[in-house]
Amino acid sequence: MSNQSFKLGIHPINWVGEDVKEHGADTTFEQIVDDIQALGLTGTEMGRKYPTDPATLKSELAKRGIELVSQWKSVLFSDPAYREAELEAYRKHVEFLHEMGSTVISTCEVGGSLHFDPRRTPNEKEVLRFDEAAWRSLAEGLNAAGAIAKEYGLKLTYHHHGGTAVEQPEEIDRLMELTDPNLVYLLFDTGHAYYGGADPLAVLRKHYDRIAYIHLKDIRQEILDQARAVNADFVTCIRQGVFTVPGDGCLDFAPIFRELLDRKYSGWAMLEGEQDPGEHPAYEYAKKSLDYIQTLISQESR
Numbered sequence: 001m002s003n004q005s006f007k008l009g010i011h012p013i014n015w016v017g018e019d020v021k022e023h024g025a026d027t028t029f030e031q032i033v034d035d036i037q038a039l040g041l042t043g044t045e046m047g048r049k050y051p052t053d054p055a056t057l058k059s060e061l062a063k064r065g066i067e068l069v070s071q072w073k074s075v076l077f078s079d080p081a082y083r084e085a086e087l088e089a090y091r092k093h094v095e096f097l098h099e100m101g102s103t104v105i106s107t108c109e110v111g112g113s114l115h116f117d118p119r120r121t122p123n124e125k126e127v128l129r130f131d132e133a134a135w136r137s138l139a140e141g142l143n144a145a146g147a148i149a150k151e152y153g154l155k156l157t158y159h160h161h162g163g164t165a166v167e168q169p170e171e172i173d174r175l176m177e178l179t180d181p182n183l184v185y186l187l188f189d190t191g192h193a194y195y196g197g198a199d200p201l202a203v204l205r206k207h208y209d210r211i212a213y214i215h216l217k218d219i220r221q222e223i224l225d226q227a228r229a230v231n232a233d234f235v236t237c238i239r240q241g242v243f244t245v246p247g248d249g250c251l252d253f254a255p256i257f258r259e260l261l262d263r264k265y266s267g268w269a270m271l272e273g274e275q276d277p278g279e280h281p282a283y284e285y286a287k288k289s290l291d292y293i294q295t296l297i298s299q300e301s302r
Helices: 031-038 054-062 081-102 133-152 168-178 190-194 199-208 222-228 234-240 254-262 282-300
Strands: 007-010 041-044 067-070 072-075 104-109 157-161 184-189 211-216 268-269
Touching: 007 282, 031 041, 031 054, 031 282, 041 268, 054 067, 054 081, 054 222, 067 081, 067 104, 067 268, 072 133, 081 104, 104 133, 104 184, 104 211, 133 157, 133 168, 133 184, 133 234, 157 199, 157 211, 168 184, 168 199, 184 190, 184 199, 190 199, 190 211, 199 254, 222 234, 254 282
Parallel strands: 007 041, 007 268, 041 067, 072 104, 104 157, 157 184, 184 211, 211 268
Antiparallel strands: none
16 A cells, blocks of 8 residues: 555454454454454554563564554543542553553543443443533543653544543544643544544544544444434444444545545554454455555545
8 A cells, every 4th residue: 555654554353342252252362463464464453362461462463563553541530539540550551552662542531431431330321421520630631641651752542432421523522622732632533433423524624633543443324323223332332233344334435535645644544343253254354445445545546
């Protein structure tokens, strides 16, 4: 893909689910990274099947010509009582990624989330949106975490995410407005933008100057419509197959790639499917998606 300015990698979530643990439960780390190498890609994120010892992970990735770009980090900054412990954990996370040579940290607030907030109970049904105090606390915590990342030469990239209190377009806007642009960047995710009710291209254009990392994910519209009709929660939507790889869903990626090429985006973009690999084999779907992306990039580069 010589015509592109950005670096294309792939997330292990295509092989092994993170939020739906049964997806790819028997898949090994070796299968994932061997497939990534066979696809000709050189970047990955941390996955739950990956070895956690830095020396082992470095060795296994290096022999396949792959680098670790990032790793997800949940935070609970919207509640000030958690801030000190969360920042301590964040520093340890940063230290690991710094040792691995990573450049960005996928960061997501879990406060208010139905699935990810440890304070929630099983009988609850809705994501809790933030009041003013929670927004202020979140921004202060993210700024502090971003300063830690900056100490080590990394960037905190905030992942707006389905099933959390920062998923809708106005919530993304609010987060960007309240946080320091020198400390908090945006992880732009096409699928999660659409899932949250936004036009992904509009989010990309509006917040481009804050974007330091990208996830490329598609949506199956019919699954989303069915899920919304019965008010299905986020994890149920994943189980039902709401997400897929670019080119297999309803999103129009042509203007997105045109925007990235025109602006000469030079960061990483990760291919994501987040679906059951038993029904949608990860390597096969990734290969078709890469062919689709190459076609779009070739067309836009003419």
